Amino acid sequence: MAHTVKDKAKLLARVRRIRGQAEAVERALEQEIGCADVLMLVASMRGAINGLTAELMEDHIRHHVVNPDVEPDADRARGAAELIEVVRTYLK
Numbered sequence: 001m002a003h004t005v006k007d008k009a010k011l012l013a014r015v016r017r018i019r020g021q022a023e024a025v026e027r028a029l030e031q032e033i034g035c036a037d038v039l040m041l042v043a044s045m046r047g048a049i050n051g052l053t054a055e056l057m058e059d060h061i062r063h064h065v066v067n068p069d070v071e072p073d074a075d076r077a078r079g080a081a082e083l084i085e086v087v088r089t090y091l092k
Contacts, residue, residue, distance in 0.1 A: 007059070011052070011055075011056075015052070017048060018048045018049060018052065021041065021045040021048060024041050025042055050091040050092070053091055054088050054091040054092075057087045057091075058084050058087060061087070062080075065080065065083075066079075066080040067080070068081040
């Protein structure tokens, strides 16, 4: 995944935020706070992981399958753009 090198700082920042969220869940469980509050923390963490996953998948599609921004075949470009949109929607 050589293309992740150019976005390395941004990706690592996202991972560090997710780590912080996981630590918040751990603290909440240790402090025995209410289950609704723990579930909210977990939901926000899941959203952050889904966002990271969507970004990585989009980058993978653009760099290893087909980049719709530069693909000369209009049908392939449209298909790739649709796939990227499906991934974003699914992982929202």
